[in-house]
Amino acid sequence: MKSKLRRLASRIAEQSMENVRYLVAxxxxxxxxxxxxxxxxxxxxxxxxxxxxxxxxxxxxxIELAGxxxxxxxxxxxxxxxxxxxxxxxxxxxxxxxxxIDIVKKGIRWCNSRITRRYRxxxxxxxxxxxxxxxxxxxxxADTFRFPFDxxxxxxxxxxxxxxxxxxxxxxxxLGEISRVLKPGGxxxxxxxxxxxxSNALLKAGxxxxxxxxxxxxHAVRHTDRPEDAVGYDEDHVLDELRRxxxxxxxxxxxxxxxxxPNFLSYQDMVIAEKPHA
Numbered sequence: 001m002k003s004k005l006r007r008l009a010s011r012i013a014e015q016s017m018e019n020v021r022y023l024v025a026x027x028x029x030x031x032x033x034x035x036x037x038x039x040x041x042x043x044x045x046x047x048x049x050x051x052x053x054x055x056x057x058x059x060x061x062x063i064e065l066a067g068x069x070x071x072x073x074x075x076x077x078x079x080x081x082x083x084x085x086x087x088x089x090x091x092x093x094x095x096x097x098x099x100x101i102d103i104v105k106k107g108i109r110w111c112n113s114r115i116t117r118r119y120r121x122x123x124x125x126x127x128x129x130x131x132x133x134x135x136x137x138x139x140x141x142a143d144t145f146r147f148p149f150d151x152x153x154x155x156x157x158x159x160x161x162x163x164x165x166x167x168x169x170x171x172x173x174x175l176g177e178i179s180r181v182l183k184p185g186g187x188x189x190x191x192x193x194x195x196x197x198x199s200n201a202l203l204k205a206g207x208x209x210x211x212x213x214x215x216x217x218x219h220a221v222r223h224t225d226r227p228e229d230a231v232g233y234d235e236d237h238v239l240d241e242l243r244r245x246x247x248x249x250x251x252x253x254x255x256x257x258x259x260x261x262p263n264f265l266s267y268q269d270m271v272i273a274e275k276p277h278a
Contacts, residue, residue, distance in 0.1 A: 037089075037114045039081050043106065049267075051083055057266070058160060059087040065254070065272050066187040071095040072155035075147075075181060077174070078162035079124060081107040082115055089119050097121045099149065103128065103135040133165055133228045142170035147177045154181050159190040164268060165228045168219055172241060179245040182275040188247065191256070191268035193232035195220060199259040207260030238271065247273040 038052060062068040062084075070093040079085060079100030088098055098121065102108055111124040129145055130138035157178045163171050178188050193199075193212070202208055210230060212220035218237040222230035235253075242249055250272040257264040 037082065037086050037118070039110055039114075043081055043110060052086075055083040055087045058084045058158075059091060061266070061270065062088075062156060062158065062189060063091070065250075065270070066156050066158075066189045068156050069096075073153060073183075074098045075149065075154040075157045076100040077147075077157065077159045077178075078102055079107070079111065080104070082111045082124075084158065084160065085111060085115055085122060085124075089115065089122065092121065094121065098123070099154075100124045101127045101147070103131055103138060131165065131228055132226060142166060143173045145173065145177070147181055149181045151180055152183045152186075155183055155186045157182055157186070157188045157190075159188070161191055161268060163190055163192050163233070164231055166231060167227060168216065168233075171233070172244075175241050175245045175247070179247055179275060182247075184275055184277040186275050187250065188271075188273045188275075190271050190273075191266070192238060192271060193230065193258055194235040194238065194253070194255070194269040194271075195232050196235040198255075198261060199232075202259040202261060205260075209258060209260070242271075242273050246275065248276055250274050 062074075068074065068091075070091060072092070073096065074088065074092070076084060076098065079102045081104075082100070085098060085100055092098060098119075100108075100111060100123070102124070103126070105126050105128075108124045108126040111122075115122050116124060125148060127140065127145065127148075128138045129135060129140045129142050131142070159174075159178075163174070166174065178190075182188065195203075195212070199208075203212060210222050212222055212230070212232045213224055214220045215224070215227065218234050220232045221227040239249060254265040254270040254272075255261060255263075256266050256268040256270065258267055258269070
C-alpha cells in the first residue's frame with residue numbers, strides 16, 4: 001500500500017512539474033512573439049516604478065475607494081499604455097466594460113492591438129488634444145473638448161496623472177465632462193498635486209521632490225517655459241470646482257508623498273468625488 005502511494009505521489013509530482021514547465025515555456029513563447037499585454041519599457045511614456053505593481057495598486061484603489069464592481073462601466077481618461085487597464089481585465093466581467101482615451105497615439109495603438117484583441121469589452125480611443133509635453137501637434141483644445149460618450153454612461157471615471165499636466169481652463173472643462181458622463185451615484189478617482197498648508201510648508205522647506213512656481217491665484221508649475229510638465233492646484237480651488245460641476249467630495253482626501261510628507265497612500269494626492277442621485 002505504501003509503495004503504491006509513493007508511486008502515485010511520484011506521478012503527480014512529475015505531472016505538476018510538467019505543467020509548470022509547459023506554462024513557463026508558453027509564457028516565454030508569447031513574450032518572444034510579442035504577444036504579451038505588458039509593453040516593453042521603451043514604449044512606457046508616463047509613470048515611474050514597477051509597471052505591473054502600480055497597475056495592481058490602482059486596481060485596488062478603484063475597488064476600495066471608488067466602489068468599482070465587476071459589472072461596472074469604467075472610463076480611464078489618460079489611459080496611457082494600459083497600466084491600469086491590464087489588471088482590470090481579470091476583474092471586470094463580460095457585463096462590465098472599459099473605455100480608455102489618451103492623447104498619445106502610440107499608447108492607444110498598443111492597447112488596441114494587445115488588449116482589445118483579447119477582451120472585446122475593452123476599447124481605446126485616441127483623442128488628438130494639444131499638450132506641449134505629450135502631444136505638441138494635437139489639433140484639439142482641452143478646454144473645449146467634449147468626451148466622445150453619452151451622458152450618464154459610466155459608473156467610474158479614472159484619471160491618474162492627468163490633472164497634474166493640465167492648466168486651469170482645461171481642468172475645469174474636463175471636470176464638467178466627467179460630471180456629464182458619470183451615472184448618478186457614480187464616482188471619479190483623480191490624482192492631483194494639491195497645494196494646502198502642509199504641502200506648501202514642505203515645498204518651502206525643500207522637502208518636495210521638485211519645486212513649484214506660482215502662476216496664478218489657483219495653480220503653480222514646475223517649469224514656467226513648459227508649464228504642463230507638472231502643475232499643482234490649490235486644494236480649495238479643486239473643491240470649488242467639484243461643487244461647481246455638481247460632484248460631492250468623498251472624504252477623506254488621500255494625500256501623496258510627492259511633497260515629502262511622511263504619511264501617504266500613493267505618490268500623488270488622490271481625490272474621490274461622487275455624482276449625487278437626482
